[in-house]
Amino acid sequence: MYIFFQLNKTIIVLCYLYQYLTFTVRGSDGIWMVNGPPDTGSASQFPGEKSHCRCMAYNDDGSRLGWCTENQVIVINTNTFKKVFQLDINKVVCMKFSPKGSVLVMWQNYSVNPETKQGNPNLHLYDTSTGLLLRSFIQKKQKNWDPNWTKDEGICCRNVNNELQFFENNKFDEIKVKLMMQKISEYSLASCGPPYVVAGYVPGVKGQPSFVRVYQYPNFGGQQAALASKSFFKSDTVTMNWNSMGSALLVLSSTETSEQNYYGDQGLHFISTRGEACLVPRSKNGPVYHVEWSPKGTEFCVVYGFMPAKATLYNLKSEPLFDFGTGPRNVAYFNPQGSILCLAGFGNLRGNLEFWDTKQRKLICQAQAPDTTIFQFHPDGEHFLTATTAPRLRVGNGYRIWHFTGSLLQQVNVDGDKELWEAQWQSVPEGTFPERLLNYKAAQAMAAEVAPLPGVKAGVYRPPQARGTEPSFKLHDYEAPSDPNRKQPTDSGESKSASKNKKKRDARKAKMARENVSEAASPAPSAVSGPGPVMGALASQAPSTGDPDKDKKARNLRKKLQAIQKLKEQKAAGKQLEINQIEKLKTEASLIEELSALGLDDDWS
Template sequence: MAPPTPLLAVRGSEGLYMVNGPPSFTESTAFQRDSGKNCKAVAFSKDGSLFAWCNGEKVNVVNVTRAELLHSFDLPKTVCLEFSPKNNVLATWQAYANTIANKLHLQKVSDFVLSPGAQPTKVAVYVPGSKGAPSFVRLYQYPNFGGPQSALANKSFFKADKVTMLWNKKATAVLVVASTEVDKSGASYYGEQTLHYVGASGESAVVQLPKNGPIYDVAWSPNSVEFCAVYGFMPAKATVFNLKCDPVFDFGTGPRNAAYYSPHGHILVLAGFGNLRGQMEVWDVKNYKLISKPVASDSTFFAWCPDGEHIVTATCAPRLRVSNGYKIWHYTGSVLHSYEVPSDEEMWQVFWQPFLDGVFPERAVKYQAVPSDLPGAEPRPAQAYRPPALRNKPVTTSKLHEDEPPQNMKPQLGGSDKPFSKTALKNQRKHEAKKAAKQEAKADAHQGPAQVKTPQNALQNTVPAMTTGDPEVDKKIKNLKKKLKAIEQLKEQAAAGKQLEKNQVEKIQKEAALLKELEDLELGV
């Protein structure tokens, strides 16, 4: 039986309607267009068979497989809709009126993220640091919310005004991007970012990014054992890491700020949207070979089709109010369908009909562009401006920076045709760490004596001394912080591959209890 054709839902001033996916791209008869301009809440069920929307008058539910209206509810003020995993409940949000089933007692929680997938559900919570104490992220499994001792994992760090937490598909680990509003070194207008890995089995690590600068995007592979980070001052680097936070492949540098894995995880798109020109690099990540380099200028949205073969890019309002429309591409770079909204209309949202895993089989990667009746979207390169006095003279080229090529980061065979030993790899890491420390020291010397920085592998920031007025309490707080600092160093050593002694492992296991004791002491301040 052939796989179904995914639908593309489109919402804008022209109303709400659906378009058949490849190869027809015609308006779907499975959904009758709602021409109202007040369609604000829309949602597909998890398997894509049901669709609900609120048009400012009613909430309607249709079966798009049978093209049948199932229900209509008098809920005109609904602003959010969500189907249950088994499609038998539709949650509508107007104002909070639910009964609390369970509660996590943790003071000062500022953010949380629920894990995807089947139960048991896990939750990652973030508590920002205060009064010199570090920020931390803890993982819990519902409904075991008994306190720090019941946490699955804990990761503390400094330099964090806010965090972004991202679960992998199997809910076995969380990536945490910690951000500060201001970079105290003055190197970046956008503040500072660090990337942390927290495993549901208790392990954690700092992901070492070899280029300074912002972290633009982090994406988990659907296989849940690799992730890609896009980071560094432009031109940005992109690197794939494994669950040990070791680099697997480096894509070099380029104009990119986003990463998108295909639903099957076999293709990765690196893209430069927003203030960049829309360049995309499509990579086969099983063989790490470049497939195509299409350009989607002025795009504000990107999404993979559930079939793993096609993508949609769109220009939507209010981000951009002119030239609204969307394009459907094959990943080999061919534009298969293009729609431009009339100049007096706007498009607000496009999104694919979802499907359950396994509906679409993974297909072999193609490198030859598929046929298309539409012209390619690659623009002609702009010619650099040359003043009149130089226009009849030979062109000389100069670069502001040297581009870095892609490279495999897995251990390579040496001159003796034998893999590097663990000792050789360890020495190589030490050498790289010393080199980075020298460069950092050199940079600090240029900044002058007024700025002092702690080593990167020590605690992430210098903390001002805090006094409570009680010398005994101050002494306890100081000792607790000293122990937590030692634990952090042990965890980083373990992440780097060092085999810990039994007593060192026992120290790490006491981290949650020490954090709770520190929290209780400081709350009493």
């Protein structure tokens, strides 16, 4: 296994061999390979390049490595380190291999022939087995310069003048199919298949919404043939990400400016090839910093919200599976097996790293890698690389190799006038490193500890009069991780639903007790005819049958008889009763009989 580094006039390759890491250095002072920890020492010679290197690329299985100098393009076999072919072509800016490594694509800056006034072809496709040119195209802009393939290289697609052109089996002399979408600006081809699926984005104009449509190749018969479609407003640019199975697409729409937000507005949309489409719900306002699919293709993580940012794991129904709380983070990375999720804060943040076990939803460890511009997991899923590179940062260039438990295994600084431009692990064939059970304690015992780079920890500014005292407020309120689908236990250990039912039962019992007390202790009404037997019954404790159901019925009957007694008193005082009140007086005898049937001898005569 190799890590490839690009320096000005220097190329470095790190190799992962069995239990240890090794690296090879290529530069003006020679080329050598050195074993990294734990078995340090010299290693075998690696043929290198001392000239200025513009760019580099690996194919998907890591069997081919290519790089370009000012006047040449060189491709080697990484197993034997022998040169596969060499091309005399100058000023190559970008390069890329097809997934199987059978085609090498190179892009140069666009130029015009001064004699013919015609553009010169600047996008070249070469057969890596023979080194022969397959086809050259004109590609003016560097943005979206590269064609895209499926994993099996069954089809290749490129965007040309508002249409998508498809080629089959790396035969570029014939355009097999075209997808016409008016003013299409972005597209995304799912890597899996067949069947093959592709999504195209058309920005909205003059009050019309933007939209994304998903098609199955080669069924491009207009809007009716689309597998799914999603329209939305507030979109200047989009980023589209397919899951590994090609069954779901995430579309992050963004605007450059907004009245409410300095960073513009973002919207995250979920589209399924089954025709389902929705807006991914977010529980905190603010921008969407990063969206990442799990390699398994069944989950995705979103980092969003004003700082401290929130991170949430979703399923294929866009339902929250787990909330990682808030913290200083703006990116999320899954390891190649999907078993570890790293939440990190780079750029203007301090480089905090959080590693989570995605199965147990457990925080493994936390670390800090300041001034990180490149982060990449090793294909084994247990090691990772961080690097500080130019031109983003020209001071403190170097790289570090870590273990997922937070142990720093190796640290190399670039000294002098050299600059580190790029760092990249060598790819491996799919299935080389299967998912393994994470053993935190054993891994921590095996990993070697190396002190991090020395630095001054920046503290929070406090005015002189407040120094030496405890702060009276917190700048940010951090939220703890939580599972939105888990029943929250109460202090007594009961579930939320059981606690709710218990509260209802207690409330009913308390109400019955208050009713009994009020009946026993309420003062008797002032009757015109003087105190009678009813007043004595109200003043004393109401008799009980010992049966809760019978007592409840008896209380209801007494209430009705008390109301009748009040009506009789009002009639005796000369008040004119209404018809319904007169009818209520006629029910007195039947109520007394029902009360007597319960075995109670209340005197209501």
